[in-house]
Amino acid sequence: MPSAKSSSDALPPRERILVAAHALFYQEGIRATGVDRIIEQACVSKVTFYRQYPSKDELIRAYLEYRHGMWMSWFETSLRHALGQGESAAQALSTTLRGWFSRADFRGCAFLNAAAELGSSDPEILKVVRQHKQEMASVLDSLLTGDATPVGPALSLVIDGAIVHAQMGQPLDDVMDAFNATAAAVLQQ
Incomplete structure (x- = not known):
């Protein structure tokens, strides 16, 4: 299965968040992955994150x-x-x-x-x-x-x-x- 983390830097914020969440949720688990970790991985601000995904x-x-x-x-x-x-x-x-x-x-x-x-x-x-x-x-x-x-x-x-x-x-x-x-x-x- 292809990796979702290919050239994610060029993606809009919503997709970067999704790609980062995909990698982290699959590899580390959904509950084990906090929002702050996804924000860091996606290189977005908290405001951007919650604007894209309110929860x-x-x-x-x-x-x-x-x-x-x-x-x-x-x-x-x-x-x-x-x-x-x-x-x-x-x-x-x-x-x-x-x-x-x-x-x-x-x-x-x-x-x-x-x-x-x-x-x-x-x-x-x-x-x-x-x-x-x-x-x-x-x-x-x-x-x-x-x-x-x-x-x-x-x-x-x-x-x-x-x-x-x-x-x-x-x-x-x-x-x-x-x-x-x-x-x-x-x-x-």
Whole structure:
């Protein structure tokens, strides 16, 4: 997945704040990242920050929308590329996930992390997370199963399990072996 921190200095303040928040929220956690740290990273004043995002909650929702757009674009492009290289549906999904899990900046699913951090205190976060997961399932159905029985929701569960195990530091080969076996079984339904 592409990094959001590319040439952010040339961006308008609102986008600089969003790019800084994206990097910090994903790498350090939403609750662990204070507004002052985002302001410093974005090189904006407090007045500018609050003019753009009147509350941290508003920034969190903007971060999740931003992350959703970036991640879904990357996910779909990566799957299409692997499928275009002649990989089976299971292989394409495995290639895509292995590439993501192998990144030095991988810290799990931003949406699962947000749900774990804030879901009990902010139902709107859970709504955003559910929408992200539903769209991921739709992409899986459209790219991997076509007119066959939809398996996107089942594959989403398998993917989320693999994400959690990879994030916990399980050996990547073990995670991918278990993922591949389970995904293949789901796709054969």
